[in-house]
Amino acid sequence: MAKRDRLSGNEAVAVALRQINPDVFPAFPITPSTEIPQYFASFVANGQVDTEFITVESEHSSMSAAIGASAAGTRALTATSSCGLAYMWEELYIAASNRLPIVLALVNRALSGPININCDHSDAMGARDSGWIQIYAENNQEAYDNMVQAFRISEHKSVRLPIMICQDGFITSHAVENIELLEDEDVKAFVGEYKPENYLLNPKCPLAVGPYAVTDYYMEAKRSQAEGMRYVETAVLETAGDFARLSGREYGLFEAYRLEDADYAVVMIGSAAGTAKDAVDELRADGEKAGLLKLRLYRPFPAEAIAEALKHVKTVAIMDRAESYNNHGGPLGADVMAALYRAGSRVLAVNYIYGLGGRDVRVESIKEVFAALKQIASDGRAGEAYRYLGIRE
């Protein structure tokens, strides 16, 4: 039985965590993710969960403590944003290399400087090579649903890698929307019990974690992590299948929105995809064949499936809510273009940087992108492939 409610993205994630009742939650506040540990603290205070809630003194320590708790044999998670994630950077790599299924509720926010509390994806994009799985949400329902699915993906026997469940700062984290929640018992049963195989607090067999490994073993350790990444797509789809049976809500690696017969497509991540859907609908009403590919799983990158989904379009705009400072484009642009190239695609592609530091993106902004895509198709050449949207030059 589903329950209808009205929640912000942060509260939705906190409710999912209450339903999961995870083992250890080290927490440190940072805007705009602060509400997640704040709501959770009230669940602890009111006895709605019996999680070990550790109020640490920094994000570096929240991830360090999560690593300790996860290595010890418990289900551990934390939440953060922006500079908090940047401060954890060293620890992100260690969590992944130790194959610890830690969950991180990431509320995407611009990195400093200038200091800015609003949404972009520069925080998560900076961590894209850290060995974490990254799943993004368009709205609060997806943020909730993704959190319910997170532990099963991360703890999957063939995966055992940490996972970031991302939502857009303020736009999703603070906006209150209608939402369908699952029953507490259903969430608990869906997530299941955590049964680690090797862990520090196993009285039958002590374990040593975090070795010094140099030229003779380091590379094999890294290769084994990459092997874990190979199974993520399967784990994501398996989990999504079970979740659909429970909730009736379908998830995949990405959402193809009116893309099947599209001539022009945008590829994007996060809340702005909702805006893009409106733009697509308006253009479709005018007879334009516009479509959208909204990425859900960004790490690992489902390159083949994306290239396949885009193979019929004439032109594509890849939308990056983060800079990469290479004079060439953003991180998503690089990934998608590489995927197209490998698939032998001849589609004309451009890459937009948009929405940095919370810069508004409206239906008109996206329609402007589609207009450019149409022009490129008629010109037969992409022109400048590295573009900015909504900027005062």
Added chain:
Amino acid sequence: MAYNFKDTMNKPERLSSGHRMCAGCGGTIAVRNVLRGLHEEDKAVIANATGCLEVSTFTYPYTAWEDSYIHNAFENAGATLSGVEGAYNLMKRRGRLDETYKFIAFGGDGGTYDIGFQSLSGAMERNHDLVYVCYDNGAYMNTGIQRSSATPLFADTTTTPVGKNSNGKIQNRKDLASVIAAHDVPYVAQTTFWKNFKDLHLKAEKAIYTPGAAFLNIMAPCPRGWRYRTPNIMEICRLGVETCYWPLFEVVEGKWILNYEPKNKKPIEDFLRPQGRFKHLFKKGNEELIEAFQKEVDRRWEELLFRCSK
């Protein structure tokens, strides 16, 4: 239970031989003797800051640790062990674990006084039931003898080299045991390798079995960094105590207790002279440097006596 030297020494080693620490390393002596504070029937999880101890005792695929062990990074042994202890509390609460575990972190002075200071301070303030042990050899020895905030005044290190315009480190060492005592934790102690190690063994046991956070600061000489004759480690430690450079004390529930007061306080030269890192202090014309060093030792000793109501 009364202290029994023979029983304590007959406990099985929990850091096995075959690790790659230097011969005569003070850090290893500190670890082996702290682990003797554990009751044999109890299990332990050891956390370790990056440093000599970590890279030399857990070189994949070998580990010298008989207990569960976690190395995370340089600056976060305190936070990492907080998470392990949190996991233990949770497992106990949910009936998933019957055994008793104790939690001990080891860090050198670099990982403790400096880069790991925030993480340590957090773990102490939150009063997790764990012990943080600093094996203090007064410099970043693992990277090749660079100064730390634990390095004593005038020490010759590779980042405070003695030269035409330099007499070594220009600052005094941080008094970390006092700083941690100011966190109002139930147990803080300072010790070193003294006589038959009773002082260290008893303090380790107290630290491990006092509920809540505890901190042990152990002067653990490094023959490479201090440049004394390696076999003379016990003599170096004795002189550290007899000159009042490294006093033995405890802070129990806020009460300061002096464990040893030398009848005849030895001059600081006795501690400095056998160590190559202080060689320049004994050149003609540098007498006032030794005087300055002595003055600071005296000032700190008087302050300690006052705190201990002596």
